[in-house]
Amino acid sequence: DIQMTQSPSSLSASVGDRVTITCRTSQNINNYLNWYQHKSGKAPKLLISAASNLQSGVPSRFSGSGSGTDFTLTISSLQPEDFATYYCQQTYSPPHTFGQGTKVEIK
């Protein structure tokens, strides 16, 4: 199985800050990497697919990059509605594992 290492597990940031979350996989997954936002009591939301494809309706302050084994989610200017938990996920091969999650909290 492909192992996912997501970091940090949590972070505190202020509105307007630039935030970076990283995800490393145990083997080459090309660009089969997605990012989700999950708020408590709500369904997870797909933000970025195929490592860097921003989903329709997702603000442009979100961006994704990387290929192979190392990937990054960046929020260029954190907004109040962005406080949530973020997960990476690989769909290169089953089981389609998720990272451990990064909880973004208000500083």
Next chain:
Amino acid sequence: EVQLVESGGGLVQPGRSLRLSCAASGFTFGDYAMHWVRQGPGKGLEWVSGISGNSGTKTYVDSVKGRFTISRDNARNSLYLQMNSLRAEDTALYYCAKGRQVAPDAFDIWGQGTTVTVSS
């Protein structure tokens, strides 16, 4: 409107069975792979199982192999998860999610989830 609605969760004793359902609407159900994802109390997201559009391919996480069975009825626009020999560690909020038609896959529509509690 594209929508997924899960049902069938509840409180069940260890060793017993439960069947989850997911009703889909707003898209051509049979064209897409579908998945079940769960979140245990205080835990992260865990992919559980997936099924191709024509049911030809079914995959599972190791912890549920031999106990859970995924299926679908494209005529009824419905996805199912038959869960047997339930354990306390299966306690979670279970989501169904829609996949993509082409690779790389991504889960672009999710339901609100149904809660399964395994306890005596």
